[in-house]
Amino acid sequence: MMTDNDFADGLPEIFETYWRDRAVNGRLGIDDADDIWDFLNQLRIDAPSILSDRTEPIFFRGQSRIDHAFSSSLYRLTKDNLQSGRQVTERHLHLAEVAMMDAARSQGLGRRMSAQQLLCLMQHHLMPTRLIDVSRDPFEALFFALNKDHDTDAVLFMIQPLPVHESWHDSDAGPGSGKDASAASVLPWAGLARGKTQADGSWTNNVILIDIPTLDPRMQAQSGVFLTGGLFRSYRVYYDDKRPGPGYNKGLRHGLSTDLSNLAIMWTKNFNFSQNSGFGATGWVITIPSSLKRELLNRLRKEEGIYSDSMYPPVTEVSRLVKTEAGRLIKREDQEFG
Numbered sequence: 001m002m003t004d005n006d007f008a009d010g011l012p013e014i015f016e017t018y019w020r021d022r023a024v025n026g027r028l029g030i031d032d033a034d035d036i037w038d039f040l041n042q043l044r045i046d047a048p049s050i051l052s053d054r055t056e057p058i059f060f061r062g063q064s065r066i067d068h069a070f071s072s073s074l075y076r077l078t079k080d081n082l083q084s085g086r087q088v089t090e091r092h093l094h095l096a097e098v099a100m101m102d103a104a105r106s107q108g109l110g111r112r113m114s115a116q117q118l119l120c121l122m123q124h125h126l127m128p129t130r131l132i133d134v135s136r137d138p139f140e141a142l143f144f145a146l147n148k149d150h151d152t153d154a155v156l157f158m159i160q161p162l163p164v165h166e167s168w169h170d171s172d173a174g175p176g177s178g179k180d181a182s183a184a185s186v187l188p189w190a191g192l193a194r195g196k197t198q199a200d201g202s203w204t205n206n207v208i209l210i211d212i213p214t215l216d217p218r219m220q221a222q223s224g225v226f227l228t229g230g231l232f233r234s235y236r237v238y239y240d241d242k243r244p245g246p247g248y249n250k251g252l253r254h255g256l257s258t259d260l261s262n263l264a265i266m267w268t269k270n271f272n273f274s275q276n277s278g279f280g281a282t283g284w285v286i287t288i289p290s291s292l293k294r295e296l297l298n299r300l301r302k303e304e305g306i307y308s309d310s311m312y313p314p315v316t317e318v319s320r321l322v323k324t325e326a327g328r329l330i331k332r333e334d335q336e337f338g
Contacts, residue, residue, distance in 0.1 A: 011259060012067035018260060019066050019155050022267045023287045033292045037299065040138040043158070047138070051271055051284055052160055059134040059209070059225065061157040062145030066287060070157055070261040072228070073128040074100075079259070088258060090204065090231040097130060098190070105183055115185040116169065120212050123226060124219060131210060131226035132263070134159065140223045143306050145288055146297040154288040159227065159265060161207040161281040168208045168228075189230070204230035207263050207281035217313040229280055232264035 025031070030039055042050050047058040061070070069076075078092045101118060104110055104127070110118035123131040135141040138156070145154035168188045192203050210226040218224070261267070264280035288296070300306040 011069075015069050015260060016067040016153075018267075019285050020287060022269060022285050023155075024269050024284050025286050027269060028286075030286060033295050033299070036142075036286070036288065036292070036296065039286070040142060043138045047158065048160065051158060052282065053272055054160065054162075056160055056163065057136070058158050058160045059136060059227065060138045060141035061132070061134045061159070062141040062143065062154065063157070064145055064147065064149040064152065064154050066153040066155050069259055070132070070263070070265070070283075071259070072130050072132050072262055073123075073126075074130050075231075075258070075262040077128040088231065088262070093130065093231055094190075096128075097187070100127065100129075101187075110182055112180050113182050113185075115187045115190075116210065117212055118182075118185075119187065120210065120214070120226060124216060124224075130228045132228065133222075134225055134227055136223040136225060139300065139304050139306060140221075140311070142288075142296065143300055143311055146293045146300070147308065149290075150293050151290050153290050154293065156286050156288060158284045158286075159207070159281050160283075161209055161227065162279075164206045164208055164280075166202050166206070168206075169210070192230075204232050205264050205278065205280050206230075207265060207279075217315060218311070221311050221313060227263065227281075229263045231258060231262055232280075 028039060030036055043058070043060075048055050051058060063070075074093060074096060075088055078088050078096050082088065082092070100122070101110075101115065104118060104122060110121070113121065119129050119131060123129040123133065134157075138158075142156060145156050189203050207227055207229045210228055214220070261283075264278075265283040266279035266281070267283045267285060269284075297307075
C-alpha cells in the first residue's frame with residue numbers, strides 16, 4: 001500500500017498540477033497582462049458578482065510560486081517537525097499554537113493584548129501561526145505574486161468565506177487601565193473538544209475572517225486581514241478526484257489534501273454556490289505566467305503606487321528623513337527671516 005511518504009518528494013509538482021487544473025484563466029478569457037489588469041479592476045468594483053452568486057466579500061492572496069500550497073505557516077512548521085510520512089493533526093496544531101504563544105508572552109510580547117491580537121502580531125512579524133494573510137484588494141495581493149521568483153509562474157487566490165454563526169472573535173476589551181491581565185486571555189477556539197485528528201466540526205468546517213483594527217503601516221498598505229480555521233480533512237470529489245489524469249489525484253487520495261490547503265476551501269472552476277457542500281469557503285485561482293511578472297510589477301508602481309517601499313513602509317529610514325527635512329527647513333527659515 002502506498003503512503004503519504006511515497007508522494008512527499010513530489011508535492012511541489014502535485015501542487016502545481018492542481019492549481020493549473022483549477023485555474024479559471026480559460027473560462028474568463030485571461031491570456032495576457034491587459035486581461036489580468038482588466039479582470040482585477042472588475043474584481044475591485046464587485047468581486048462577488050463576477051465569481052459567485054453570493055454577496056459575501058471575497059479576499060485575495062498572491063503567491064509568487066505556483067508549486068506552493070495554500071497553507072498556514074504553523075501547518076508547515078508542524079509538518080516539518082513530524083517523522084517522515086506522519087500526518088499533521090488538529091492536536092499537533094493546538095499544542096504548537098499554545099506553546100508558541102506562551103513563549104512569546106514569556107519574552108514580554110503581548111502586554112495588554114488579547115490572545116487574538118497577539119496572534120495577529122506574531123503572524124505579521126513572521127512567526128508561525130494558524131493565520132493566513134489575505135488582502136481586501138486584488139491589486140495589493142497581486143504585488144505578492146509578482147515581487148519575487150520572476151522566473152516562476154505565480155498564482156492569485158480568490159476566497160469567499162461563507163457566513164459563520166459562532167463567535168470566533170475576542171470578547172476582550174482594548175488595552176484598558178489597571179493591572180495588565182492579558183496573560184489570562186485565550187483564543188476563542190482554544191477550548192474546543194479535540195479528537196485524534198480533528199476538532200469540533202464548527203471549527204474544522206469553517207473558514208473564519210480575523211480583522212482586528214491596527215495602525216501598523218504594513219497592514220494598512222496591504223489592505224491586510226487574516227483567514228483561519230481548524231484542520232480540514234476531505235475526501236470529496238473536489239479534492240479526491242478519481243478521474244484518470246493528473247498525478248495529483250492519486251496523491252490527494254492518500255490524504256495530502258491538507259498539504260494543499262489546511263482550511264476548508266472548495267477550489268473550483270464554477271461560479272455557482274450550489275456546488276459548495278460541506279466547505280467553509282469557495283476558492284478560485286488564476287495563474288500568472290512568469291513572462292508577465294515584470295510588466296505587471298512596473299504597471300503596479302506606475303498606476304497604483306504599489307511597490308516594495310509602499311507595501312513595506314521603511315518607517316525607521318523615513319523617520320530619519322523627515323527629521324532631516326524638518327531641520328533643514330527650520331534652518332533656512334531662520335537664515336532668511338532671522
